[in-house]
Amino acid sequence: MEHIALSWDHCRSFLGVWRTGSLSAAARASGLTQPTIARHITLLEEALDSGALFIRSPHGLSPTDLAGSLVPHALAMEASAAAMMRAASGADGDIAGTVRLSASQVIGVEVLPPTLTRIGADHPGIDFELVATNETSDLLRRDADIAVRMVRPAQGALVAQKAGDIQLAMYAHKDYLARRGRPESIDALQDHAIVGFDRQTAGLQALQNIGMPLKREIFAFRTDNDVAQLAAIRAGFGIGICQTNLARSCPDLVRLFPKEMSFFLETWITMHEDLRGNRRMRLVFDRLVTDMSAHAKASLGFH
Template identity: 55%
Template sequence: MSAPTWDHYRSFLSVLQTGSLSAAARRLGLTQPTLARHVEQLEQALGGARLFTRSPQGLAPTDLALRLKPHAETMAAAAAAAERATEGEAGAMTGTVRISASDVIGAEVLPALLRELRARQPGLTFEIVLSNTTSDLLRREADIAIRMIRPTQSALVAKRVGTVELGFHAHPDYLARHGTPDTLDDLTAHTIIGFDRDSSATRGFETTGVTFDRARFAYRIDNQIAQLSAIRAACGIGICQTALGRRPPRLTHLFAEAFAVPLETWVTMHEDLRQDPRLRLTFDHLCETMAAYCADS
């Protein structure tokens, strides 16, 4: 047969993600026989190697399928980016902009920033990727990313907009019931909110002199939005961005002089996208408004 097309790989990736032909077909709006034929044709193009085996849980990917997965994901990201690029009229402020940001920035900060921009440019549509992993702009997984680490890829346009400061915070109700710790050592007598299995959020804290021991946490959760919610609900003492701590319900910032972690904040995009008016406008807007947010930290 001829070389496999994107349709073949898209069907393959959908089966890989859903674990069944029927679910994959529903996701793509195809009939099950059509989708099964795509997978079979891809297998034939690969020399007859099997991509899936049947298991009690559904279709299990073979080793070959797992090796193909990142390449199919790259193709999917490129196809989505191409679709976004064709939206709207040339030079017009219309179409979709896909933005990647951490859970907390995406949930707590971005909505207000993008509300202002869309009020001025109602033709823009925003897709937000909430992830604490660094989206690969080179693979077009997102058009613009807000990162807390300095990008290293030379093909990216990156602007440092400031630093976001982290610190220990607690709700006044918690402190009224349990007392206010005067020093970091006093935390041993308090309920601490921290990570469960993912300690990556504590990277960069080495210079603070504070040891983050999972065994010390009485409230463990890896999602940083949920951690912030727990602090706001007076469940205990935890770490959050100081600018968010000043929002209602206002939290008490503890040990401001003894413990502070500044995170460099960057707005980035692929250099090839700089000529797209809607992407450049969004990039400049995010640089300006994120700089203002950092200044408030």
């Protein structure tokens, strides 16, 4: 029997069904027909010769254990294919093409857009894809070309440059303080509305590691979205922690316990070492280092 070659088209359809849970939804998302998606799954099963990838359930198609074990590899193929397309863009030598960036929610939403705007104005041929997430993108798998990370990179094969330490502090809106009063001590915070995390997160763990007795139950506003936390502080819901730079842009925010409640986040700009010689990537990398270094230094100013 002739062996069926593994096809990226079949793997892409596999990921589509895995994400959507149905042949029809995967077909709509990919622009293919439902019979084509079904045929791709069948051919992939035959190529792998290891059993069924999906089983029918009341909620649609559910991945089997085999499918679950294949998903990370299919995602790596997808990321590599996307990276290949980005590498091909601007290949004529001009500083043009696509750069995919990953950054934390707050950095991605609050800090990077002005920097990317300035780069885009100087080099209109560069397109940007921005992933604003607190999850660490795998640069070796090419989930992104360049990442702004708040921890020192641990992976090898990466180019990394520290941009500085960003200061965080505790703030409350003046309207909240007028309504609830200003806490006179850290112990008094237990009588106030605190903005914080819903689940155990890396940020919460970092605060606990430096002696902050923080538990989920003390927060009156719970969310793992850092941008939503910042919005709640700005709206006057309660007391929370944010970057001093961002607080400085809102004159109605008042800093609390400046000596006791001051924290620092390392900030690193990283990319895969294979991109070192790409002019487009190097330009964006260097501009990010410059602007994030300025952002970090500015955060050290007392507010």
